[in-house]
Amino acid sequence: MTQNKDFLRTIVEEDLNSGKYKEIVTRFPPEPNGFPHIGHAKSIAINFGIARDYQGYCNLRMDDTNPTKEDTKYVEALKDAVQWLGFEWHDEVYFTSDYFPKLYEYAIQLIKMGKAYVDSLNEEEIREYRGSVTEAGKRSEYANRSVEENLELFEKMKDGVFKDGEHVLRAKIDMSAANMKMRDPLLYRIRHAHHFRSGDAWCIYPMYDFAHCLSDYIEGVTHSICTLEFENNREIYDWLLDTLELDPPRPYQYEFARLGINYTVMSKRKLLELVQGNYVSGWDDPRLPTLAGYRRRGYTPEAILNFCDQIGIAKANSTVDVAQLEFCIRDDLNQKVPRVMCVLDPLKVTIENYEGSEMIEASYYPHDVPKEGSRLLPFSKEIYIERDDFMEHPPKDYFRLTPHQPVRLKNAYIIACTEVLKDEKGRIIEIKAKYYPDSKSGSDTSGIKTKSAIHWVSAKEAKKVEIRLYDRLFKVEAPEGIEDLNPNSLQIIKEAMIEPSVITEKLDERFQFERQGYFYEDPIDSTDDKPVFNKIVGLKDSWAKKKKVATPPAPKPTAPKPKNKKPASAKVAMSLNATQQKRFDYYRKLELNSEVATILACDAQLSSFYHDALSEYSSPVSLANMIVTEVARELKEKPIEALKFDAKQIAQLVKMIDDATISSKIAKQVFEQMSQSGKNPAEIVEEKGLVQISDPAKISPIVDEVFAKNPENLAKFKAGNEKLFGFFVGQVLKNSGGKANPQVVNKLVKEKLSK
Ligand code: ATP
Numbered sequence: 001m002t003q004n005k006d007f008l009r010t011i012v013e014e015d016l017n018s019g020k021y022k023e024i025v026t027r028f029p030p031e032p033n034g035f036p037h038i039g040h041a042k043s044i045a046i047n048f049g050i051a052r053d054y055q056g057y058c059n060l061r062m063d064d065t066n067p068t069k070e071d072t073k074y075v076e077a078l079k080d081a082v083q084w085l086g087f088e089w090h091d092e093v094y095f096t097s098d099y100f101p102k103l104y105e106y107a108i109q110l111i112k113m114g115k116a117y118v119d120s121l122n123e124e125e126i127r128e129y130r131g132s133v134t135e136a137g138k139r140s141e142y143a144n145r146s147v148e149e150n151l152e153l154f155e156k157m158k159d160g161v162f163k164d165g166e167h168v169l170r171a172k173i174d175m176s177a178a179n180m181k182m183r184d185p186l187l188y189r190i191r192h193a194h195h196f197r198s199g200d201a202w203c204i205y206p207m208y209d210f211a212h213c214l215s216d217y218i219e220g221v222t223h224s225i226c227t228l229e230f231e232n233n234r235e236i237y238d239w240l241l242d243t244l245e246l247d248p249p250r251p252y253q254y255e256f257a258r259l260g261i262n263y264t265v266m267s268k269r270k271l272l273e274l275v276q277g278n279y280v281s282g283w284d285d286p287r288l289p290t291l292a293g294y295r296r297r298g299y300t301p302e303a304i305l306n307f308c309d310q311i312g313i314a315k316a317n318s319t320v321d322v323a324q325l326e327f328c329i330r331d332d333l334n335q336k337v338p339r340v341m342c343v344l345d346p347l348k349v350t351i352e353n354y355e356g357s358e359m360i361e362a363s364y365y366p367h368d369v370p371k372e373g374s375r376l377l378p379f380s381k382e383i384y385i386e387r388d389d390f391m392e393h394p395p396k397d398y399f400r401l402t403p404h405q406p407v408r409l410k411n412a413y414i415i416a417c418t419e420v421l422k423d424e425k426g427r428i429i430e431i432k433a434k435y436y437p438d439s440k441s442g443s444d445t446s447g448i449k450t451k452s453a454i455h456w457v458s459a460k461e462a463k464k465v466e467i468r469l470y471d472r473l474f475k476v477e478a479p480e481g482i483e484d485l486n487p488n489s490l491q492i493i494k495e496a497m498i499e500p501s502v503i504t505e506k507l508d509e510r511f512q513f514e515r516q517g518y519f520y521e522d523p524i525d526s527t528d529d530k531p532v533f534n535k536i537v538g539l540k541d542s543w544a545k546k547k548k549v550a551t552p553p554a555p556k557p558t559a560p561k562p563k564n565k566k567p568a569s570a571k572v573a574m575s576l577n578a579t580q581q582k583r584f585d586y587y588r589k590l591e592l593n594s595e596v597a598t599i600l601a602c603d604a605q606l607s608s609f610y611h612d613a614l615s616e617y618s619s620p621v622s623l624a625n626m627i628v629t630e631v632a633r634e635l636k637e638k639p640i641e642a643l644k645f646d647a648k649q650i651a652q653l654v655k656m657i658d659d660a661t662i663s664s665k666i667a668k669q670v671f672e673q674m675s676q677s678g679k680n681p682a683e684i685v686e687e688k689g690l691v692q693i694s695d696p697a698k699i700s701p702i703v704d705e706v707f708a709k710n711p712e713n714l715a716k717f718k719a720g721n722e723k724l725f726g727f728f729v730g731q732v733l734k735n736s737g738g739k740a741n742p743q744v745v746n747k748l749v750k751e752k753l754s755k
């Protein structure tokens with residue numbers, strides 16, 4: 001068993017131990033009126049899972065008592081979903097409609113017992129007579145009909161003598177019951193409609209409350225597990241089975257919490273609206289929470305089942321963060337799928353000093369994944385890189401290719417930009433570059449430093465592919481309807497360029513496109529000539545950040561303060577789930593600012609890394625800052641297992657900043673080294689002589705030198721241009737190779753300038 005014992009399994013075990021049942025029989029009883037969604041997956045996992053864990057069996061029963069909404073295509077979709085999740089139903093698929101004759105007999109039996117009657121009130125009267133929560137109902141005068149009259153009328157109902165709604169069959173229970181469901185519930189109604197299986201054989205159809213318990217009984221079900229909204233129906237369930245005095249053993253009903261997920265709608269009715277209104281491409285649209293949708297998008301059954309396992313079985317309804325589901329699929333694919341390169345928005349790069357071509361062998365898997373295999377990557381003079389991976393005027397923290405910064409081509413060489421070509425509108429159309437022949441990955445002797453590695457493809461050999469980027473279907477956490485649809489939930493890229501092995505070798509259906517996310521070859525639209533890939537999920541949760549950005553700013557002090565308005569920090573927390581909220585509160589207690597606290601709280605990986613680091617060195621704020629910037633950036637590029645450094649080393653690094661051994665600027669360099677070599681920070685600092693200089697006697701000459709070199713600026717400062725203070729501090733830091741302690745520099749510069 002994969003999980004701790006939940007309350008249902010506890011009950012099942014007790015029932016087996018006490019000998020109440022010899023064998024466990026459960027059932028999954030969907031109404032075939034739509035495609036199953038992830039909520040159904042939870043129910044499937046519970047019902048089939050329990051049967052499997054206790055060597056019993058689980059029936060798949062189509063609860064098809066509503067002729068106007070049901071269809072065989074939904075039956076097929078339900079069967080597919082169960083099989084796809086890896087379960088097998090007992091015997092053949094069952095249908096409630098197959099029990100219609102038997103159910104009819106039970107109804108006759110109830111009438112004969114004086115426990116059911118034909119009522120001739122209309123719908124509205126029935127509602128009125130039912131009373132309210134605070135008021136008892138009153139019984140219809142038709143309840144006094146004799147058994148014979150009831151039998152005769154019921155038979156006529158069945159024979160089609162009456163119109164829809166003229167009569168109903170009701171149980172005779174208690175019109176003043178506290179549980180309103182027990183106020184003479186309806187058992188049968190007249191519906192002159194064609195049923196997709198029984199055709200026109202019946203024009204009376206049993207109601208859920210009547211059909212469900214008896215179908216369970218007919219099938220020998222022991223544990224009838226359903227969702228919480230049926231809690232009040234349990235009394236009818238029991239009443240019917242007991243009143244009919246059926247031979248034991250009989251089934252019992254148990255309820256668990258329905259699954260809800262944020263950023264989506266879940267009921268089949270709402271999903272049907274999206275399908276019928278063409279807001280999506282069909283029931284299997286990869287943005288829908290249907291199992292057909294997840295499957296087409298590239299989710300694995302393992303990920304879905306893991307998710308069901310993680311959320312557990314509870315008795316209180318709650319909404320689960322969709323990020324948790326996304327985590328499960330990422331987690332599953334991370335260890336499984338080959339990594340390849342695909343350029344979504346190609347920018348041509350011509351490497352002018354490269355002639356000819358070569359094949360570079362590159363592993364499909366990172367070294368920490370227990371799988372082996374490699375492909376040959378063609379490399380040549382003309383390649384494509386991602387448009388985003390070049391910037392002519394980069395911001396400070398940009399680590400990819402720029403006119404002044406070389407970059408490594410993943411698995412290949414380091415290149416440097418030599419020229420930027422633009423069209424008449426100023427849009428960059430091509431980069432001219434040079435490569436360093438001795439910088440090849442794995443045998444790099446060039447000594448050239450790069451800050452990141454980018455993906456690329458060889459222009460001639462790359463294949464054109466269509467990429468469908470999916471995002472959440474709704475833009476708000478608790479969508480009301482179509483007005484909340486996310487207009488950017490689908491983006492189609494017609495001409496992405498992918499390395500040829502993906503198409504020619506077809507090693508897998510799913511791939512990680514380096515730095516982009518996980519992708520799945522669309523099972524329907526993809527062809528050899530026109531391959532199509534669906535984005536399954538990104539490499540990390542891009543919404544955690546968006547949420548943060550969406551945080552409303554704190555109210556301006558001048559604005560009148562609305563009553564009951566929570567402070568901004570509490571608002572951040574409002575969009576967090578319970579676990580995240582708990583972490584957030586804890587981090588605020590550690591005095592992290594709310595931005596840092598939110599980032600950590602929303603990212604389980606980062607947060608656990610933080611906790612590990614904290615247990616090594618208790619400096620909550622400095623550690624958090626290092627982790628949400630440097631470590632988080634590394635994690636954007638690779639999974640946590642691929643990091644060369646661990647929490648302990650980060651703790652050592654931060655400690656060296658805290659006790660002024662190194663400056664925070666140097667710490668960045670050390671961090672770069674750590675993330676490449678995995679060496680301890682102290683070792684790196686030692687090796688490279690990076691220890692911070694705090695001794696004023698050593699810094700003083702550097703300050704003097706800077707002043708001497710910049711007599712003009714010195715004069716300007718003395719003439720009143722105080723802005724130049726920063727310039728001098730910066731120059732001194734630079735001239736010290738970043739090693740001077742900034743505080744000491746500040747003090748010295750100030751002192752000397754005031755002289
Ligand atoms: P919907 O409102 O989406 O149509 P439903 O409850 O009407 O759902 P059924 O086809 O009748 O759907 O359900 C089949 C089984 O799946 C039932 O036992 C039901 O309790 C369970 N189920 C349906 N939705 C969920 C959910 N969101 N979470 C857990 N179980 C669910």
Ligand code: MG
Pocket residue numbers: 031268
């Ligand atoms: Mg329903």
